[in-house]
Amino acid sequence: LYDAKFFYDEDLKQPLEAYVEKLSEVVFQESLGTMRAKTDRVVALTKHLGADAGLQGQDAADAERAAFLAKADLVTGAVVEFTSVQGIMGRYYAQAAGETDQVAEAIADHYRPRFSGDATPATLVGKVVATADKLDTICGLFAVGQGPTGSSDPFALRRSAIGILAIIEDGLDISLIQAIDASLGIYAQGGLEFDRAAVRADVVDFFVTRTKVMLRDGGVAADTVDAVLATGVEEPATIVARARALEAARAEQAEAFDDLATAYARANNLRDAGEGTDVDAALLAADAQALDQAVQTAQDAVEAALAANDYPAALATLAGLRAPIDAFFEGVMVMDEDPAVRANNLRLLNRFVAVFANVADFGKMSKAK
Structure with missing residues (x-):
């Protein structure tokens, strides 16, 4: 407890924003650069998602600010020493630095949901930032050939995808397909070389498969899901709405x-x-x-x-x-x-x-x- 208090006091000698540049010393993934580069991508994707979700004014500004600060606590003394408090310390440091409550909460919530059944971010701003962070990871790793294979999923991308689907289910009204296009576009603009059409197809199929599993786990008949997917629809929210409506109609x-x-x-x-x-x-x-x-x-x-x-x-x-x-x-x-x-x-x-x-x-x- 004494050590934690020591690191906390030391970390507070600088505002949270001061730690962002230090993220350039932390590798996100060998082919995808540093956590600082990821921060810039997540901010750009947050702008896209925020506009799609209808964020305006202070909410839009808070979303972009939270995206910018979300990973900053990774290089603070407290989180380096106690990694399980990432996000939580970010919220405390953001509050201490005078950031808005909504920014602080979004920083803490952007890792959510951490597991199946976990709560999604409490605010729309938090939902946008969490989705941007997870989608950037998924698209980037698929682009460098590190998507899940069989039972192997070292980066827990399936869990991230399920988290995004849960956030959309909980009220984030966006086009995931357009968000995938935006994320891949950000990577391309950043100089990453990859087969954009092939990666897009793989990422879309990845989300469609996760949607199918989610629906079946929720009790929707397999042939109902197959009937909807056969029309070529790709948007997960549309697949879910149509499959549930068809299942209900069949029951009635x-x-x-x-x-x-x-x-x-x-x-x-x-x-x-x-x-x-x-x-x-x-x-x-x-x-x-x-x-x-x-x-x-x-x-x-x-x-x-x-x-x-x-x-x-x-x-x-x-x-x-x-x-x-x-x-x-x-x-x-x-x-x-x-x-x-x-x-x-x-x-x-x-x-x-x-x-x-x-x-x-x-x-x-x-x-x-």
Whole structure:
């Protein structure tokens, strides 16, 4: 206790800001430079994230200040001697130096969540800084070929990714995909040479995989997650929202969605993408005309729902296609002997399947959940 008090008193002889330049003596990672270089990158990424999250005025200034000071306590006597208090001492030193309460709290919180189930940063400023710090580490290590492999994850990048996803889940409204692009751009501007497109793809896939695991651990069926991912969506927050909405809809209308999945799979197997989607209404039988009209209505409704991020409404619209597609298969000879009628029916099925394209691949969903 006496030693701790000694180091604390010695550290307070300089403001926290004075320690930042000393971070140039601490290596972050051999290929990625020092902790001082990391500090500059995290500040730049914090600016991007802060703007995306809607931070303004004092909040935006506090976020950038906290990012600048976040690692400064690593070279203070107390933290060098007692490494477990990093961040905690940073908060005390920031308060002693007259920094705002929000800056001090963000410094302490930027390591959070430290483990699964740990609390996320308490403030939006803290959430932004914590995300910037973790994402800089992930993107940088992937860029130099140090991403996790199999069970090996020496830099705990999976834990960092889960932490970012938890922060987003807890209210940080940002585009993670745009943040990844921003982080890789900062590295490129700093002179790091890497295959930007390949690294971007790897980092995005890394987060998508972590999102998939998180959803499955949370009780969402694997085929529900696969159905959403099959549409090509990459934004974790969107994947989570859509998967949970689809899971809820399946629970509420189990029979309707199981039957719709069966009908979708049948239509998807029969369709011929080469035929296009230009349907000649004059060649359609009665049940085919009914499906054609239902598809036209559904297409507009689904597009409007997705534009409004109303995924449940999009799913409700798709559920409404169950009756017309069932009637179509019951009353129409899809592979009609007349080549013109047959091709027209296939074009109608192309249109039917296309309505689902940006929502979910219902063919991925099995009846046995």
